[in-house]
Amino acid sequence: MKAFSFIASRALQGVIVMLGVSAIVFFALFLTGDPAALMMPPDASRAEIEAFRQAMGFNDPVWVQYGRFLGGVLTGELGNSLRFQRPALDLLLERLPATALLACVALLWSSLFGFLLGTIAAVRKNSAIDFSIRVISLLGQAIPVFWLALLLIIVFSLKLRWLPSSGIGTVWQLIMPSIALGAYYLSAITRLVRASLIEVLGENYIRTARAKGITSRRIIIHHALRNALIPVITVQGMYFASLLGGALVTEIIFAWPGIGRLAVESIQNRDFPVVQAVVLFAALIFVVVNFLVDLAYVWLNPRIRL
Known part of the structure; x- marks a missing residue:
């Protein structure tokens, strides 16, 4: 019983750490104020940035975006690479x-x-x-x-x-x-x-x-x-x-x-x-x-x- 509680407590600590890391990774995009402008090329036009913002869902409230991001993390959907237009997880596993x-x-x-x-x-x-x-x-x-x-x-x-x-x-x-x-x-x-x-x-x-x-x-x-x-x-x-x-x-x-x-x-x-x-x-x-x-x-x- 003591061994089970020991393992369970360590597993719970790991889950808390991953939640914290996911929050840091997500909100780091908003440090510059506009994640769409940050992720687009420097020479992108305002119309292109706005279209990208709409496609990525950056117009939604932040808590909605984080919930969507967290759901993707739990299901293995980490988004698509902007450069290769492929799932980011696939590139990582390669x-x-x-x-x-x-x-x-x-x-x-x-x-x-x-x-x-x-x-x-x-x-x-x-x-x-x-x-x-x-x-x-x-x-x-x-x-x-x-x-x-x-x-x-x-x-x-x-x-x-x-x-x-x-x-x-x-x-x-x-x-x-x-x-x-x-x-x-x-x-x-x-x-x-x-x-x-x-x-x-x-x-x-x-x-x-x-x-x-x-x-x-x-x-x-x-x-x-x-x-x-x-x-x-x-x-x-x-x-x-x-x-x-x-x-x-x-x-x-x-x-x-x-x-x-x-x-x-x-x-x-x-x-x-x-x-x-x-x-x-x-x-x-x-x-x-x-x-x-x-x-x-x-x-x-x-x-x-x-």
């Missing part, structure tokens, strides 16, 4: 596989190496290996993504000619974008695993396990890592949500046809129905991932539900 592929590969390799390096650094605390790993992690978080992406292109595409600099379709085209995107997360996960594992290794039950003669490998794998995973899962969940929401810089630099690039192109072309769809999708991803992280919390440590 770009989703590319972003999902890039996000999964970037998070997978950064998580694997992050867990490995963080565990080694925690076990070899204050050693030369630990110091080296901490320096590398600090550099990884300090280097901007766009700078690393451009450096990879210059070295591996222009100088060595080993890898293609843009596009999608082959494994070789995936390597540099995933490295540029995952480098920051590798550093963050490494530092977080190290800090969390060092804290857990100092607990009394770890000392008791060592006193009983349990090997260090078994203590780390079966006792320490499970409790150290809780803060790491939170960070990974947020990272994955942000990656699925669209890695703007990486997708633009490598001409990767994902959601982030779609959002930038839509903003440049004043295609606000698509922008609204992207923002709502990104918010939904964050809400769903947060909910799954909460469920993982309960599985890792049932005391959290209390």
